Amino acid sequence: MFKELKFARVVDWVKERFPVDVEEMKSLTNEPVPNHLKHWWFALGGTPAILFVIQIVTGVFLLFHYVPTPEQAYESVDKITNEVAFGWYVRSLHKWASELMIVTVMLHMSRVFFTGAYRKPRELNWMVGVVILFVTLGLAFTGYSLIYDQLSYWAAMVGTEIAASTPVVGPLAADFIRGGPEVSGNTLTRFFALHVVIFPALLIGLVVLHIVFVRLNGVTQFEFEGERRSRHRTFPLFPDHVLTEAMLAILILYLLTMMSVIFPAGLGDRADPLITPEHIKPEWYFFASFRWLKLTNVYIGIVGQIFFVGLIIAWPFIDKVFESKFPRAELSVWIGFLGFTFYLILTVWEALV
Amino acid sequence: MSRRAFFINALMGVSLLSGIALMASYFVRFLFPVSNVKVSRKLYVGDVRQIPPGKSTSFTDLKGQKLNIVNTGDEFIALSTKCTHLGCQVFWKERERLFFCPCHDGFFDERGNVVKGPPPAPLTTYKVEVVGQGVYIYVDEVHV
Amino acid sequence: MSLNTKKIVIAVIGLFFMGALLIVGGIESNKRVLGKKAYIKVSATSENCVDCHTVTSPSLVEQWRDSKHALKGVGCVECHAAESTDADAWEHEGTLVAVVVSPKDCSKCHADENEQFQASHHADAGKIIGSLDNVLAEVIEGDMGRLSLNGQSPVAINGCWQCHGSVVKIMADGRPDPATWPNTGIGRINPDGSKGSCSACHSRHRFSVVVSRQPDSCGKCHMGPDHPQKEIYEESKHGIAFKAFKQDMNLSAQPWRAGIEYSAAPTCATCHMSATEELPVTHDVGMRISWNLRPPISEKIDAKAIKAGEQVVSWEDRRDNMKAVCSKCHSENYVDGFYLQFDSAINLYNEKYGKPATAIIKMMKAGGVLTSTNFDEKLEWTYFYLWHHEGRRARHGASMMAPDYTQWHGFFEVAERFYIHFVPEVREACEDRIRQGGDVAKAAKVVLAELDSILNREEHMWFLGKMTGDEKARRKAAAEEFKKRYAQ
Numbered sequence: 001m002f003k004e005l006k007f008a009r010v011v012d013w014v015k016e017r018f019p020v021d022v023e024e025m026k027s028l029t030n031e032p033v034p035n036h037l038k039h040w041w042f043a044l045g046g047t048p049a050i051l052f053v054i055q056i057v058t059g060v061f062l063l064f065h066y067v068p069t070p071e072q073a074y075e076s077v078d079k080i081t082n083e084v085a086f087g088w089y090v091r092s093l094h095k096w097a098s099e100l101m102i103v104t105v106m107l108h109m110s111r112v113f114f115t116g117a118y119r120k121p122r123e124l125n126w127m128v129g130v131v132i133l134f135v136t137l138g139l140a141f142t143g144y145s146l147i148y149d150q151l152s153y154w155a156a157m158v159g160t161e162i163a164a165s166t167p168v169v170g171p172l173a174a175d176f177i178r179g180g181p182e183v184s185g186n187t188l189t190r191f192f193a194l195h196v197v198i199f200p201a202l203l204i205g206l207v208v209l210h211i212v213f214v215r216l217n218g219v220t221q222f223e224f225e226g227e228r229r230s231r232h233r234t235f236p237l238f239p240d241h242v243l244t245e246a247m248l249a250i251l252i253l254y255l256l257t258m259m260s261v262i263f264p265a266g267l268g269d270r271a272d273p274l275i276t277p278e279h280i281k282p283e284w285y286f287f288a289s290f291r292w293l294k295l296t297n298v299y300i301g302i303v304g305q306i307f308f309v310g311l312i313i314a315w316p317f318i319d320k321v322f323e324s325k326f327p328r329a330e331l332s333v334w335i336g337f338l339g340f341t342f343y344l345i346l347t348v349w350e351a352l353v
Numbered sequence: 354m355s356r357r358a359f360f361i362n363a364l365m366g367v368s369l370l371s372g373i374a375l376m377a378s379y380f381v382r383f384l385f386p387v388s389n390v391k392v393s394r395k396l397y398v399g400d401v402r403q404i405p406p407g408k409s410t411s412f413t414d415l416k417g418q419k420l421n422i423v424n425t426g427d428e429f430i431a432l433s434t435k436c437t438h439l440g441c442q443v444f445w446k447e448r449e450r451l452f453f454c455p456c457h458d459g460f461f462d463e464r465g466n467v468v469k470g471p472p473p474a475p476l477t478t479y480k481v482e483v484v485g486q487g488v489y490i491y492v493d494e495v496h497v
Numbered sequence: 498m499s500l501n502t503k504k505i506v507i508a509v510i511g512l513f514f515m516g517a518l519l520i521v522g523g524i525e526s527n528k529r530v531l532g533k534k535a536y537i538k539v540s541a542t543s544e545n546c547v548d549c550h551t552v553t554s555p556s557l558v559e560q561w562r563d564s565k566h567a568l569k570g571v572g573c574v575e576c577h578a579a580e581s582t583d584a585d586a587w588e589h590e591g592t593l594v595a596v597v598v599s600p601k602d603c604s605k606c607h608a609d610e611n612e613q614f615q616a617s618h619h620a621d622a623g624k625i626i627g628s629l630d631n632v633l634a635e636v637i638e639g640d641m642g643r644l645s646l647n648g649q650s651p652v653a654i655n656g657c658w659q660c661h662g663s664v665v666k667i668m669a670d671g672r673p674d675p676a677t678w679p680n681t682g683i684g685r686i687n688p689d690g691s692k693g694s695c696s697a698c699h700s701r702h703r704f705s706v707v708v709s710r711q712p713d714s715c716g717k718c719h720m721g722p723d724h725p726q727k728e729i730y731e732e733s734k735h736g737i738a739f740k741a742f743k744q745d746m747n748l749s750a751q752p753w754r755a756g757i758e759y760s761a762a763p764t765c766a767t768c769h770m771s772a773t774e775e776l777p778v779t780h781d782v783g784m785r786i787s788w789n790l791r792p793p794i795s796e797k798i799d800a801k802a803i804k805a806g807e808q809v810v811s812w813e814d815r816r817d818n819m820k821a822v823c824s825k826c827h828s829e830n831y832v833d834g835f836y837l838q839f840d841s842a843i844n845l846y847n848e849k850y851g852k853p854a855t856a857i858i859k860m861m862k863a864g865g866v867l868t869s870t871n872f873d874e875k876l877e878w879t880y881f882y883l884w885h886h887e888g889r890r891a892r893h894g895a896s897m898m899a900p901d902y903t904q905w906h907g908f909f910e911v912a913e914r915f916y917i918h919f920v921p922e923v924r925e926a927c928e929d930r931i932r933q934g935g936d937v938a939k940a941a942k943v944v945l946a947e948l949d950s951i952l953n954r955e956e957h958m959w960f961l962g963k964m965t966g967d968e969k970a971r972r973k974a975a976a977e978e979f980k981k982r983y984a985q
């Protein structure tokens with residue numbers, strides 16, 4: 001009883017200085033979750049968010065040991081991988097979480113696309129989402145280059161060369177990315193700033209915006225034909241949905257740990273500007289883009305991709321036109337399917353050759 | 354709360370807490386610095402007779418950095434040939450008896466001291482030891 | 498999915514997660530133990546050798562890669578490079594190399610060790626041409642004619658020289674004579690004139706000091722019926738301790754000093770070569786030995802040099818060196834007491850068997866009782882066994898505290914050889930000559946007289962049945978004592 005009194009007095013002390021209405025907070029946060037979210041594919045949005053949190057945590061820890069200069073970058077990564085206690089584990093988690101984050105962002109995007117959740121009034125959120133995808137890819141690209149092994153260096157080299165080939169803005173953009181006429185220490189510094197501060201801050205802002213939009217517009221209702229309408233069309237966020245997210249989180253941690261144990265992150269040869277490796281390949285998520293560039297000339301390759309990105313961003317509006325012209329034909333689904341398949345084919349092609 | 358509910362809550366709590374706690378302990382250990390003792394390795398350069406007085410030979414250390422080992426007649430001096438300005442490779446000019454960096458016209462003397470130009474510091478020296486007929490050099494250790 | 502189900506699922510996955518984390522912890526602690534591999538860098542020429550020989554002789558390259566040489570940047574050509582003036586130089590894939598790496602080559606970096614080694618008896622091991630043993634291998638056992646290999650006896654090539662070392666000959670085409678190479682005998686005479694082979698103990702290409710510190714390294718040659726030092730060591734308490742505590746021996750330590758880096762047991766190297774806190778390592782294995790136990794009559798190790806008028810370290814100083822090592826584990830009284838016991842055994846052998854038998858044989862050869870050809874008569878083999886086999890076993894056994902070798906493999910067999918074979922054979926040979934008559938008969942008579950005077954010495958009298966009354970009484974009393982003791 002004495003303890004209860006003490007606790008109550010502390011709570012009162014805090015409440016006087018931090019006046020928050022607990023009941024109102026409860027009702028604000030404990031928004032009922034619509035039942036259709038019980039379909040598993042609706043978890044694909046929260047997953048990348050959880051992975052993003054893991055990336056921030058592991059990334060901050062890695063910051064304690066990583067040194068972003070050309071002389072010491074590789075060595076510091078080597079030190080993390082081989083000398084620092086559990087360094088290999090933290091680094092492997094960071095690597096696998098990044099791979100998984102890209103996969104789940106793409107899967108989430110596909111889910112949203114194929115359930116038509118980009119349609120009015122959610123067009124803006126769709127566009128925010130596409131930007132999130134590209135910031136994620138940017139994080140992956142800049143992150144990988146920080147290792148400064150052969151692949152890092154030459155991938156950065158190729159990436160900036162591609163940027164340089166963009167018509168009109170190319171050379172300017174390349175100079176900006178590289179921090180000079182060629183890949184050097186300046187490049188590493190910029191990539192570091194992008195990877196550690198600029199992109200993460202941007203991503204946090206975008207994700208918050210993304211979630212605000214979802215809260216404002218609600219999650220798209222989606223039911224299969226004949227799906228029984230249960231009496232309770234919602235279920236409570238806490239504790240039900242929270243527990244679902246907890247399940248997801250612990251499952252992700254478990255899977256990432258096992259991946260780290262079985263396939264720990266390795267280290268290639270030290271970057272050597274004088275030796276170009278025989279086969280330079282970007283990371284798998286850029287395979288389709290790479291293959292496309294090899295198949296077409298520089299102009300179509302780059303402009304084509306920019307056009308493709310524009311299409312994706314503007315899809316809610318294109319879909320609107322299709323819906324009005326060819327209602328019920330669900331052209332979006334078919335075109336989306338074709339587009340996804342095309343991306344898959346190019347990716348696998350590049351992987352195999 | 355029923356006993357069953359309590360038990361399940363406890364199980365979940367313990368499972369989660371122990372997992373997170375163990376992981377946190379790993380992460381905390383990660384933060385503590387590893388001993389940063391600079392380990393060096395003694396490498397065999399070659400036979401003394403391969404570097405007669407007045408002559409020099411080039412050598413690469415374990416990190417791939419190039420150096421120059423010269424026999425002045427009295428002693429062996431090992432200098433890194435990486436210019437301390439922006440990292441270009443310097444080369445030896447016999448007549449002037451100076452190391453010259455072509456990138457921004459930096460000059461170093463035969464002991465690596467800056468003579469002229471933008472380099473801010475002398476060329477890095479390496480410790481050399483002669484044991485018997487062997488010339489040895491001390492370089493930074495590299496592990497695989 | 499009900500709430501409870503979700504919670505149970507979380508709990509279960511959480512347990513799996515714990516399991517995965519424990520594996521992570523296990524990997525982390527193992528990572529510490531296993532350590533890292535060092536980066537190996539050698540000259541470009543050596544890299545060439547490695548590239549090809551990784552395919553043609555992969556284990557050789559791997560052994561080298563694990564060596565300290567590789568760590569230090571000493572690759573192939575650093576040892577195998579040859580000058581055009583070298584007898585054994587030949588052009589191989591664009592570089593002038595020599596297969597035989599001699600102690601002179603090693604001395605480029607290991608000058609001190611080579612200097613000590615060249616002064617040692619190990620380095621002279623190859624100088625057995627003309628010695629009794631060599632005649633055995635080349636003539637008596639083997640053949641240098643139609644059954645030879647390039648004119649050399651296969652017995653010598655495969656037997657003697659593999660320990661003692663061959664004289665490496667280079668043929669007209671610049672390659673070594675297969676009769677003389679491959680060979681890593683410790684006294685090998687190399688094409689560049691230097692003596693010895695470092696590979697004899699420091700096996701290539703790993704050149705690990707652990708190998709050379711193993712008693713088995715010495716045991717490749719120091720074993721067998723004529724000098725079973727390895728077996729003697731293994732019988733002794735020293736060898737037993739080594740076997741029991743090998744894991745505590747710290748064999749790869751550098752420096753490796755008795756009493757500091759290790760204390761569990763001494764090895765051959767410990768006493769004969771290796772360092773203590775005060776003594777440096779020496780590759781001159783004679784520096785701590787006081788007796789020469791090899792010849793028919795043992796003498797102090799500096800006796801020959803003194804006779805030749807040379808200045809060498811005295812046997813007393815050498816014994817002090819050895820005592821310095823003994824004293825790491827043993828008290829002064831213990832060590833001194835041992836040397837008194839040891840000296841008495843050598844003295845006994847010399848006086849009772851070595852000197853008498855040698856004197857007899859000398860007389861018989863000089864007088865023509867024995868032919869001038871060695872080993873063509875039974876008595877010569879008997880005498881050889883006496884001093885070269887049993888005689889050495891007894892002496893070596895006493896030197897390294899192996900009682901069974903001293904007694905049953907040693908003095909027992911010496912006595913048997915002497916009394917049951919040597920003495921009767923001398924008598925028979927002499928009586929034979931006496932029957933034939935002439936000058937030789939006179940010489941034979943002198944020999945018999947000498948033999949008689951020897952056998953009448955106090956230590957041999959029992960053989961002639963001439964024990965004194967007192968002696969007999971004492972033996973009887975001792976026998977009664979033993980019977981009483983063991984009947985209990």
